[in-house]
Amino acid sequence: MDARPSAPERSRSRKSERDLKAERAAALARRQAAAVGAVDGIDHLVCACGTxxxxxxxxxxxxxxxxxxxxxxxxxxxxLLGLIALSGRIVGVLGLARTLGRPEPPDAELGAGHLVVLRAAQAQPVALAVDRVLGIAAAPGPSAAGATAEADPAGLGNAAASGYAPASARDGRPDFVVVDLPRLLRRVLP
Known part of the structure; x- marks a missing residue:
């Protein structure tokens, strides 16, 4: 007995395979569009340096x-404020205000504030010294409208910031400047 399918059966089989592949592609496209539409923004750690x-x-x-x-x-x-030892590694501490070319608050106390240790994207581990960490807030992604707007006309411009996240009435969070870390670190690290 011949186990091969007849010509009409092969044609139906090819058609169903094509239909199945088209359905899968459409489902993947819908899933990707839903994921992009569902994203409210990119989460940021909001820190204060002075005001x-x-x-x-x-x-x-x-x-x-x-x-x-x-x-x-x-x-x-x-x-570069100095170096610290952290988990057996030497970590450079950059003052965020100094790095951005902003004035440091005159009443800054030694030992007050936080260190934001960055993931090792560069050869030397780095931490940013900030006055305080305020929390986490979402900001528009780079493709969102207004993300490329001038961030700080008094000095930052687009050289160290990638955008401005305006305050949102629904979550009560304050507005903040979105820091472009790769660009910022290129300015101060060799």
Whole structure:
């Protein structure tokens, strides 16, 4: 007995395979469109430096620690406050206000504030010193309208910031400048 399907059966089989593949492709496209539409924004860790608020992409943050003393490095870039030992590694501590070219608050207490340790995207581990961490808030993604607007006409411009996240009445969170970490770190690290 011949186990091969007849010509009409093969034609129906090919048609059903094509239909099945088309259905799968359409389902994947719908799923991707739904995922893109469902995203309200990119989560940012909102930090304060003086009276200004900055958002650091949450995906780039490894941990947040209380401020600790650092060892100064003679001849280092002005933004580098010093070095700390963290889990057996030497971590450079950059002052976020200094890195952005912003004035440091005159009443900043030594030991007050937080260290935002960044994920190791660069060769040298880095932490950002901030006055305080305020919380997590969503900001529009880079393709959203207004994300490329000028962030700070008084000095930041688009050189260290990728956008401005306006305050939202529904969650009560304040507005903040979205920091472009790769661009910021390129400015201060060799």
């Amino acid at each position: 200004e608020r900055y958002g650091i992409p949450l995906a780039a943050v490894a941990q947040v620690l209380p401020m600790r003393p650092s060892t100064p490095m003679p001849g280092a870039v002005p933004a």
